[in-house]
Amino acid sequence: MKKIFLCIVIAFCVNNIVQAGTTSWSYSNYDQGTYVPLKGSFAEGLMSGGPSGTIYTTNVRFTFNTKNVASIIEYNKGIGAHPDCNGELSYLTVDMSAVPDAYDLELDAYLVKSNLPNPKFDIETDPPSDFDHEESETVVLGTVSSGKSYYMTTYWADERDGGTGDGGLLQVQFGMSQKGFSDYNTCINSKDPQIVNRYGRSLGTY
């Protein structure tokens, strides 16, 4: 009977993301930007698979209110008092980044998933990291609704081996972007990141 129970537990663990380590934000005003949801939450997870054998997942959830939606539509149309975006068509952007403690980034973004309308994704690598991808970005070309729960999840290949500096910070930040040559470039970011959450330096830890 014990063996059967163990089988069930192992099978369950293999097939399910283990959730832990959540954080959130809650604002009482729009100082961060009228397009920034006043509330949201963040969760990390681990699952087996991916290029390194272990996948680290980060998920942000949020809901827009009517003021957010009206503001985002203004940006989309290039109207309203938004001098940072020069009155040009601009689109809501959710940025999820890993900021390593040292030069050596040990998380590598490779998959993004979202229920945001008509999302355009990008995964980027910026100096000093020239191999692993530290940033996943979703630009929302569709029209968001108020009161609906949206999310964005990023899958990272977990390459941490416990070395000094393998840990770092996971950040989520809202902004607005405009079409560049081959991708979208941010014209304004929220005053602060909405999430700043530490990840550990060992494989498969939060």
Add this chain to the structure above:
Amino acid sequence: MKIIIVLLVLSVSFPVFALDNGTVRGIFGSDKSVDYTQVKKDKGGLYEHQKKMKQLHKKISKQDGQDYLSTITFENPLLKGEAIDIVERSEAKVKFTYVLAKSTVDNELVTIGIYSNNEDINLYQETLNESLKNAESDKDIQILGITAIVGHVPAKRIDPLQTDSHVFLVDVTADRKISNAKGYRHHFGWDLYHQ
């Protein structure tokens, strides 16, 4: 009691067996619950844009040795094998693969973006297989198919690619060589699967 436990173990473990067999749970395109004919393809002048692109393809097809950053949108969500065939034939160097899924909880559409930076078709296939397995381990979604691919396509392959029956649009306006030229503003409505 033992029968119940065995059934429970089998049901929980099914995805592992499926992956071991090299298959993907929820075969692409088998789901008919989303009516794609309801998507207004002409919204935002998408057909006009397609017409303009076809003229452009003829012009650039003679530029031997050049390649263009292209967004290849499919007529319907494709099976993995169909998408890989198109990538192989077009010699595309794929940067992003867009996959359409739906929530099994509330049927809402979910978009998955898979990054790849592989010039070799075998490596791309490997990346796609692995990433789709990862995505499908989320039991709250059901994958419907591959809807678009973003990558660099050799100029000589673009016109033939546009005539492929699976392809709705090969949009090259995101390429720097085109976006610098007057009159080819990138069209934001190329995606057939979202309003």
